[in-house]
Amino acid sequence: xxxxxxxxxxxxxxxxxxxxxxxxxxxxxxxxxxxxxxxxxxxxxxxxxxxxxxxxxxxxxxxxxxxxxxxxxxxxxxxxxxxxxxxxxxxxxxxxxxxxxxxxxxxxxxxxxxxxxxxxxxxxxxxxxxxxxxxxxxxxxxxxxxxxxxxxxxxxxxxxxxxxxxxxxxxxxxxxxxxxxxxxxxxxxxxxxxxxxxxxxxxxxxxxxxxxxxxxxxxxxxxxxxxxxxxxxxxxxxxxxxxxxxxxxxxxxxxxxxxxxxxxxxxxxxxxxxxxxxxxxxxxxxxxxxxxxxxxxxxxxxxxxx
Amino acid sequence: xxxxxxxxxxxxxxxxxxxxxxxxxxxxxxxxxxxxxxxxxxxxxxxxxxxxxxxxxxxxxxxxxxxxxxxxxxxxxxxxxxxxxxxxxxxxxxxxxxxxxxxxxxxxxxxxxxxxxxxxxxxxxxxxxxxxxxxxxxxxxxxxxxxxxxxxxxxxxxxxxxxxxxxxxxxxxxxxxxxxxxxxxxxxxxxxxxxxxxxxxxxxxxxxxxxxxxxxxxxxxxxxxxxxxxxxxxxxxxxxxxxxxxxxxxxxxxxxxxxxxxxxxxxxxxxxxxxxxxxxxxxxxxxxxxxxxxxxxxxxxxxxxxxxxxxxxxxxxxxxxxxxx
Amino acid sequence: xxxxxxxxxxxxxxxxxxxxxxxxxxxxxxxxxxxxxxxxxxxxxxxxxxxxxxxxxxxxxxxxxxxxxxxxxxxxxxxxxxxxxxxxxxxxxxxxxxxxxxxxxxxxxxxxxxxxxxxxxxxxxxxxxxxxxxxxxxxxxxxxxxxxxxxxxxxxxxxxxxxxxxxxxxxxxxxxxxxxxxxxxxxxxxxxxxxxxxxxxxxxxxxxxxxxxxxxxxxxxxxxxxxxxxxxxxxxxxxxxxxxxxxxxxxxxxxxxxxxxxxxxxxxxxxxxxxxxxxxxxxxxxxxxxxxxxxxxxxxxxxxxxxxxxxxxxxxxxxxxxxx
Numbered sequence: 011x012x013x014x015x016x017x018x019x020x021x022x023x024x025x026x027x028x029x030x031x032x033x034x035x036x037x038x039x040x041x042x043x044x045x046x047x048x049x050x051x052x053x054x055x056x057x058x059x060x061x062x063x064x065x066x067x068x069x070x071x072x073x074x075x076x077x078x079x080x081x082x083x084x085x086x087x088x089x090x091x092x093x094x095x096x097x098x099x100x101x102x103x104x105x106x107x108x109x110x111x112x113x114x115x116x117x118x119x120x121x122x123x124x125x126x127x128x129x130x131x132x133x134x135x136x137x138x139x140x141x142x143x144x145x146x147x148x149x150x151x152x153x154x155x156x157x158x159x160x161x162x163x164x165x166x167x168x169x170x171x172x173x174x175x176x177x178x179x180x181x182x183x184x185x186x187x188x189x190x191x192x193x194x195x196x197x198x199x200x201x202x203x204x205x206x207x208x209x210x211x212x213x214x215x216x217x218x219x220x221x222x223x224x225x226x227x228x229x230x231x232x233x234x235x236x237x238x239x240x241x242x243x244x245x246x247x248x249x250x251x252x253x254x255x256x257x258x259x260x261x262x263x264x265x266x267x268x269x270x271x272x273x274x275x276x277x278x279x280x281x282x283x284x285x286x287x288x289x290x291x292x293x294x295x296x297x298x299x300x301x302x303x304x305x306x307x308x309x310x311x312x313x314x315x316x
Numbered sequence: 317x318x319x320x321x322x323x324x325x326x327x328x329x330x331x332x333x334x335x336x337x338x339x340x341x342x343x344x345x346x347x348x349x350x351x352x353x354x355x356x357x358x359x360x361x362x363x364x365x366x367x368x369x370x371x372x373x374x375x376x377x378x379x380x381x382x383x384x385x386x387x388x389x390x391x392x393x394x395x396x397x398x399x400x401x402x403x404x405x406x407x408x409x410x411x412x413x414x415x416x417x418x419x420x421x422x423x424x425x426x427x428x429x430x431x432x433x434x435x436x437x438x439x440x441x442x443x444x445x446x447x448x449x450x451x452x453x454x455x456x457x458x459x460x461x462x463x464x465x466x467x468x469x470x471x472x473x474x475x476x477x478x479x480x481x482x483x484x485x486x487x488x489x490x491x492x493x494x495x496x497x498x499x500x501x502x503x504x505x506x507x508x509x510x511x512x513x514x515x516x517x518x519x520x521x522x523x524x525x526x527x528x529x530x531x532x533x534x535x536x537x538x539x540x541x542x543x544x545x546x547x548x549x550x551x552x553x554x555x556x557x558x559x560x561x562x563x564x565x566x567x568x569x570x571x572x573x574x575x576x577x578x579x580x581x582x583x584x585x586x587x588x589x590x591x592x593x594x595x596x597x598x599x600x601x602x603x604x605x606x607x608x609x610x611x612x613x614x615x616x617x618x619x620x621x622x623x624x625x626x627x628x629x630x631x632x633x634x635x636x637x638x639x640x641x
Numbered sequence: 642x643x644x645x646x647x648x649x650x651x652x653x654x655x656x657x658x659x660x661x662x663x664x665x666x667x668x669x670x671x672x673x674x675x676x677x678x679x680x681x682x683x684x685x686x687x688x689x690x691x692x693x694x695x696x697x698x699x700x701x702x703x704x705x706x707x708x709x710x711x712x713x714x715x716x717x718x719x720x721x722x723x724x725x726x727x728x729x730x731x732x733x734x735x736x737x738x739x740x741x742x743x744x745x746x747x748x749x750x751x752x753x754x755x756x757x758x759x760x761x762x763x764x765x766x767x768x769x770x771x772x773x774x775x776x777x778x779x780x781x782x783x784x785x786x787x788x789x790x791x792x793x794x795x796x797x798x799x800x801x802x803x804x805x806x807x808x809x810x811x812x813x814x815x816x817x818x819x820x821x822x823x824x825x826x827x828x829x830x831x832x833x834x835x836x837x838x839x840x841x842x843x844x845x846x847x848x849x850x851x852x853x854x855x856x857x858x859x860x861x862x863x864x865x866x867x868x869x870x871x872x873x874x875x876x877x878x879x880x881x882x883x884x885x886x887x888x889x890x891x892x893x894x895x896x897x898x899x900x901x902x903x904x905x906x907x908x909x910x911x912x913x914x915x916x917x918x919x920x921x922x923x924x925x926x927x928x929x930x931x932x933x934x935x936x937x938x939x940x941x942x943x944x945x946x947x948x949x950x951x952x953x954x955x956x957x958x959x960x961x962x963x964x965x
Binding site: 436 | 863867869870872880881884888
């Protein structure tokens with residue numbers, strides 16, 4: 011009598027299958043990939059330079075046409091090309107600050123969750139408090155405060171520099187991640203495989219690195235996606251009010267272009283507002299969908315037996 | 317023979333899962349008689365819990381249930397939801413395995429019992445609350461009026477299970493289904509809970525279905541027993557007969573795997589339970605059966621009566637008489 | 642229960658002092674009050690500068706400076722704004738009142754609708770209405786308030802009047818310019834758009850919280866027990882399902898008020914609504930310390946207050962937490 015080997019799926023495979031099942035997420039991934047490709051290779055896909063006037067003498071506020079697909083801005087630059095370059099900047103900001111946030115957040119969250127005690131209490135209270143502040147207020151106050159500290163500006167750069175923005179958003183972002191990771195660690199800490207590892211004499215660091223974190227990959231990935239979209243959104247908010255990255259050489263970010271939408275409302279030059287806004291919303295939407303699908307795919311409790 | 321309060325005939329339950337069709341129950345016949353404790357024994361995956369969840373109508377919508385379940389003369393399979401609902405909690409009720417997760421954590425214990433009472437009896441709040449306290453007393457909870465105002469997490473495991481039992485008998489049901497009521501409890505507490513169930517059964521004449529994987533529990537309190545394997549009934553009859561002369565190879569394997577005096581080496585049953593996504597044709601136990609014949613893997617053995625036991629095995633007669641084949 | 646609340650409240654006081662101290666440091670570092678003063682008052686004399694420093698507790702030592710500011714603050718001896726002419730409290734009071742009106746209406750509407758939608762969607766997970774609700778909620782979250790605000794402005798300010806010849810919803814201010822006294826209809830008309838914009842955010846967030854929380858609860862064992870009692874589906878859903886699902890939603894909700902206020906600030910700015918958003922941004926822009934500090938104190942206070950409310954309501958709703 012043979013025991014037939016039944017085809018079972020590893021958790022990773024199951025998660026992948028479930029992710030693929032979310033049609034919306036798959037569409038979004040495709041759309042997002044296309045956008046990312048367009049933007050990463052912007053030096054190839056753009057039609058003009060970021061600070062280049064479409065025609066000389068500069069023709070401001072041309073509506074969309076063959077010469078400039080998305081029209082031109084106030085000093086005659088091609089909106090389409092600027093959008094490509096700007097989105098690249100914003101995506102970079104989002105990605106870098108998210109990665110740093112998640113890195114720092116994982117470590118702090120894991121340690122806080124695992125060790126508990128006063129460290130955990132302090133971390134929790136601090137993050138709770140900070141996260142409860144109105145977003146813009148905290149962001150602006152933090153920005154100015156960090157930007158005034160001498161050694162920070164020396165190492166990282168001035169308040170308006172790209173590196174500073176990334177730094178600021180990372181400092182802002184690690185807290186949310188830390189809470190998620192801490193929650194996950196707390197839940198896992200009581201599981202038997204951790205006890206087994208402890209009984210086998212594993213050190214705390216070993217348990218965290220080799221047992222807890224790998225089992226938290228799902229929530230961490232989800233946290234990463236939401237950090238990215240959060241960072242992009244935050245940069246856009248900052249730039250909207252004029253507190254974003256400024257380089258003076260005409261280079262732009264998605265946020266700056268969306269900020270220009272403010273004025274466009276009154277003047278009726280709709281292309282200044284519509285294209286950047288749509289881009290921002292599209293990117294946010296796609297990343298949000300993907301993050302949500304990831305969360306569903308990696309959550310072992312949502313087995314509906316469909 | 318007393319009349320059957322709950323009659324299950326040819327019950328089949330299939331689940332549509334991501335990995336295919338899972339046939340958890342494949343044709344089960346059960347008779348639950350008043351004043352009797354029926355033990356249902358089987359390993360995990362044998363379909364014992366699913367059968368009775370199906371009878372109560374508590375399976376998710378993704379489960380396909382066929383067959384017949386007649387409670388107090390009313391057919392439940394395919395009946396209108398309202399009908400089934402009116403029976404639940406009134407004519408039949410259930411005690412679940414884990415009392416902590418079975419109780420609403422944010423509601424006082426007394427209120428939960430009152431809810432059970434008020435959904436089927438027209439008592440006002442005060443009368444219902446009084447009744448709830450009485451019920452707590454019946455199941456042996458000290459200081460019941462104080463305890464009724466407490467929350468589930470303030471009780472120990474055994475006490476919680478008593479609360480669940482109190483809730484289940486609140487409307488004096490004809491059938492009480494206890495799904496592994498002692499599995500989550502300490503051994504010493506197990507005995508107490510079984511005693512409560514017995515007492516309830518004797519006092520109210522309730523028919524009790526006791527689902528378990530523990531033969532010791534069966535031996536202790538059950539009057540008749542049903543052995544299930546791979547979604548089917550393989551043997552049933554009175555507890556005395558089963559322990560005296562088990563006929564089905566599975567039952568025999570179960571009994572001989574229990575340690576008893578003089579055991580030097582434990583004797584487990586070889587092999588593994590079948591995968592219900594692709595159950596073996598013919599007898600479910602055939603792959604593991606030491607006496608299996610060719611006909612066993614192709615044809616489904618029917619339950620046949622041999623004296624006071626019903627067994628689903630072609631070799632039942634020989635095994636019973638000779639003890640060996 | 643009462644002792645629990647009291648203990649939590651007692652902690653809040655030293656926290657308040659500590660956090661306002663941190664805010665004081667942050668603002669002093671970040672907005673450089675003295676330099677801002679000098680920028681706004683280029684012809685200020687040395688003695689005026691010194692007076693400004695003294696009134697605002699801006700002495701060289703941070704700790705001493707803080708306490709000197711604190712003393713002035715609690716004795717209601719508030720210095721005037723940076724240009725030396727406006728009193729802080731009347732302006733702050735108006736801004737707070739305007740924002741409060743907007744915020745409360747938007748929150749009430751938003752939470753009610755959001756929770757309802759969330760319950761609605763959780764009832765048939767994966768079904769068509771769940772998917773469509775989820776999608777719409779997503780879109781709601783993905784559109785930052787300033788974009789939807791700008792969009793609404795575009796539609797109602799520019800195009801609506803172009804198409805229909807009159808202004809349905811005004812897009813700026815609390816009243817049309819020149820309005821004197823209280824007029825409910827006008828006020829509501831002016832509030833309509835900003836309220837909708839803020840409410841959209843809230844609905845999007847709460848519907849998703851409720852949906853996921855309810856889904857989790859629906860899978861719990863005690864739901865099965867409730868059904869085994871023979872209760873109607875509605876009863877089971879409401880009394881057991883929603884009741885339990887509300888717990889995490891309430892906690893997150895109370896803590897998330899900060900997010901709502903954040904969206905409020907942005908929205909106000911775009912609709913030129915004279916609330917705390919406008920107040921903060923203009924004060925921040927000019928580095929107006931005397932305007933900023935009282936505002937920040939109120940912010941800190943409300944943050945702590947909502948944290949406290951969240952803690953207490955969580956314990957009240959979930960009796961398992963009261964154990965400490």
